[in-house]
Amino acid sequence: xxxxxxxxxxxxxxxxxxxxxxxxxxxxxxxxxxxxxxxxxxxxxxxxxxxxxxxxxxxxxxxxxxxxxxxxxxxxxxxxxxxxxxxxxxxxxxxxxxxxxxxxxxxxxxxxxxxxxxxxxxxxxxxxxxxxxxxxxxxxxxxxxxxxxxxxxxxxxxxxxxxxxxxxxxxxxxxxxxxxxxxxxxxxxxxxxxxxxxxxxxxxxxxxxxxxxxxxxxxxxxxxxxxxxxxxxxxxxxxxxxxxxxxxxxxxxxxxxxxxxxxxxxxxxxxxxxxxxxxxxxxxxxxxxxxxxxxxxxxxxxxxxxxxxxxxxxxxxxxxxxxxxxxxxxxxxxxxxxxxxxxxxxxxxxxxxxxxxxxxxxxxxxxxxxxxxxxxxxxxxxxxxxxxxxxxxxxxxxxxxxxxxxxxx
Numbered sequence: 449x450x451x452x453x454x455x456x457x458x459x460x461x462x463x464x465x466x467x468x469x470x471x472x473x474x475x476x477x478x479x480x481x482x483x484x485x486x487x488x489x490x491x492x493x494x495x496x497x498x499x500x501x502x503x504x505x506x507x508x509x510x511x512x513x514x515x516x517x518x519x520x521x522x523x524x525x526x527x528x529x530x531x532x533x534x535x536x537x538x539x540x541x542x543x544x545x546x547x548x549x550x551x552x553x554x555x556x557x558x559x560x561x562x563x564x565x566x567x568x569x570x571x572x573x574x575x576x577x578x579x580x581x582x583x584x585x586x587x588x589x590x591x592x593x594x595x596x597x598x599x600x601x602x603x604x605x606x607x608x609x610x611x612x613x614x615x616x617x618x619x620x621x622x623x624x625x626x627x628x629x630x631x632x633x634x635x636x637x638x639x640x641x642x643x644x645x646x647x648x649x650x651x652x653x654x655x656x657x658x659x660x661x662x663x664x665x666x667x668x669x670x671x672x673x674x675x676x677x678x679x680x681x682x683x684x685x686x687x688x689x690x691x692x693x694x695x696x697x698x699x700x701x702x703x704x705x706x707x708x709x710x711x712x713x714x715x716x717x718x719x720x721x722x723x724x725x726x727x728x729x730x731x732x733x734x735x736x737x738x739x740x741x742x743x744x745x746x747x748x749x750x751x752x753x754x755x756x757x758x759x760x761x762x763x764x765x766x767x768x769x770x771x772x773x774x775x776x777x778x779x780x781x782x783x784x785x786x787x788x789x790x791x792x793x794x795x796x797x798x799x800x801x802x803x804x805x806x807x808x809x810x811x812x813x814x815x816x817x818x819x820x821x822x823x824x825x826x827x828x829x830x831x832x833x834x835x836x837x838x839x840x841x842x843x844x845x846x847x848x849x850x851x852x853x854x855x856x857x
């Protein structure tokens with residue numbers, strides 16, 4: 449019998465070689481950024497007929513790309529930390545590698561937005577001035593806290609940085625948890641935090657807190673992050689094979705549950721405070737199961753071919769930059785109402801939406817590639833001084849994008 453080739457994580461029995469890599473994880477990340485591109489370049493458009501309402505409604509379900517990003521981040525970051533426990537400079541290496549990956553682009557973009565663009569005089573976007581007044585929240589990764597306080601996407605051009613704040617809060621505390629907890633204790637912590645996050649979202653919803661706030665607060669997003677973390681630890685235990693066997697049927701089960709919850713809430717508009725948080729939790733479980741399917745897929749498997757495809761991996765490689773720049777570009781297009789201008793030019797509103805989306809995505813990719821190749825790589829090269837990441841981690845984890853839960857029922 450031919451021995452099955454799996455892409456199991458390093459650090460587990462039968463794990464991968466230290467110099468190996470799991471290309472499909474780049475493709476999974478690619479799927480996440482593609483989903484969120486649909487949200488801001490099509491889902492945020494104003495519909496004018498039944499077909500456009502359907503198209504934009506479907507595109508808005510791309511907000512679940514943020515859940516995929518969080519599950520993937522929890523899986524990869526927990527794996528990095530778990531595999532390096534007990535190593536010298538455990539904390540220093542982890543924090544420095546995250547800093548070198550995340551900080552340079554984030555702070556460079558803020559510098560351009562708040563210190564360079566104001567020099568443009570009349571070309572300076574008036575809406576950006578509102579965000580400029582609240583810089584003390586933005587620079588120290590407090591965007592999600594400010595948005596939750598206001599209950600709205602109150603920071604023009606940078607509201608989508610809320611998820612970066614969630615990730616940074618997670619990075620700050622999680623190394624301590626992983627570093628001191630035993631494997632079984634860590635599994636219990638992951639499960640407990642995930643359930644706590646679900647219950648917290650439901651409780652806050654019943655208490656009358658608006659849905660945007662419950663979507664952006666860090667404790668409310670621990671379910672997706674900790675589901676990923678749970679799977680990373682479980683994949684490094686004796687449960688690995690059983691987990692792999694259960695993953696495919698689990699994806700079908702969770703997909704069916706998502707469909708039921710979505711149909712129910714769309715048809716009845718009742719008990720949204722219950723069903724929206726539960727649906728989000730099930731979405732995270734679905735993506736977790738999908739992640740395990742991808743990691744354990746044989747090379748010739750259809751899902752391995754899909755997520756290992758060069759195009760999907762391309763989007764995954766540049767997903768961080770695409771995330772950062774696409775939110776700014778999409779907001780600018782809406783700020784200057786280019787959708788209506790293009791519609792008058794081409795004679796079709798739908799054509800204008802699709803053309804604008806194509807231009808926005810192309811521009812986002814182009815700027816992201818230039819940023820990565822000419823700027824970010826200079827910092828990434830410094831990571832060699834701070835140990836090596838687990839090979840299953842692949843390219844750096846991309847942060848997520850602004851969700852728009854209010855528009856999804």
